[in-house]
Amino acid sequence: MAHYKDERTLVIIKPDGLQRSLVGEIIKRYEQLGLKLVGVKMVVPTEEHIEKHYTIDPEWRRITGEKTIKGYKDKGLTPPSEDPFEVTAKILRGLMKYMTSGPVIAMVWQGAHAIELVRKITGGTEPLKSDVGTIRGDYVLDSYQMSDSDGRSVRNLVHASGSKDEAEKEIKHWFSKEELINYRLIQEQILYDVNLDGLLE
Numbered sequence: 085m086a087h088y089k090d091e092r093t094l095v096i097i098k099p100d101g102l103q104r105s106l107v108g109e110i111i112k113r114y115e116q117l118g119l120k121l122v123g124v125k126m127v128v129p130t131e132e133h134i135e136k137h138y139t140i141d142p143e144w145r146r147i148t149g150e151k152t153i154k155g156y157k158d159k160g161l162t163p164p165s166e167d168p169f170e171v172t173a174k175i176l177r178g179l180m181k182y183m184t185s186g187p188v189i190a191m192v193w194q195g196a197h198a199i200e201l202v203r204k205i206t207g208g209t210e211p212l213k214s215d216v217g218t219i220r221g222d223y224v225l226d227s228y229q230m231s232d233s234d235g236r237s238v239r240n241l242v243h244a245s246g247s248k249d250e251a252e253k254e255i256k257h258w259f260s261k262e263e264l265i266n267y268r269l270i271q272e273q274i275l276y277d278v279n280l281d282g283l284l285e
């Protein structure tokens with residue numbers, strides 16, 4: 085059975101993350117947590133690749149549409165449509181434009197609770213509401229209201245897999261087996277070894 089330390093998640097530094105010169109800062113956050121970088125590359129994604137990325141979960145269109153409609157109503161606003169699939173179609177068009185506008189950095193990070201911890205330090209989807217101390221909370225100032233009124237995707241610097249199932253599918257979508265490196269990081273000893281033998285001389 086796989087150990088906790090074998091959990092992997094996909095992170096993408098989106099075009100705005102690169103353009104804002106935040107690549108080092110973003111990588112530093114995941115690195116300092118104790119996660120291990122097992123795959124990394126710079127690519128300019130195609131529209132097809134991005135569409136597949138977001139629709140990899142067959143439920144994503146419905147869930148995102150419903151969540152977005154609820155978001156509008158909670159704020160006392162009228163959603164652009166009552167049909168979740170129509171709402172998502174618009175979001176997806178924006179994402180395809182945003183995510184193909186320039187190079188992105190795709191990465192796979194490995195470690196105990198990698199999926200949940202990466203989401204935690206990445207922060208909530210909408211930068212206006214993301215917690216202070218998170219990447220999306222500290223380094224960008226976008227909101228759904230502004231991005232919707234300007235007819236574009238919300239710019240939130242990073243994508244991170246949301247669940248085990250998503251992580252597994254997304255990693256396969258972005259990386260071939262050969263592009264992921266199995267190796268030992270010396271610090272894993274202090275993070276995971278049961279007995280800390282050999283520290284004292």
Ligand code: GDP
Nearest residue numbers: 148151152155175208209228232237238243246
């Ligand atoms: P993530 O996993 O935190 O990136 O968020 P989701 O998977 O729920 O959504 C993916 C993308 O869809 C986000 O990065 C946004 O661009 C867009 N999105 C999600 N929810 C909303 C919303 O309520 N309004 C708008 N305008 N876009 C949204």
Ligand code: MG
Nearest residue numbers: 244245246250
């Ligand atoms: Mg998501």
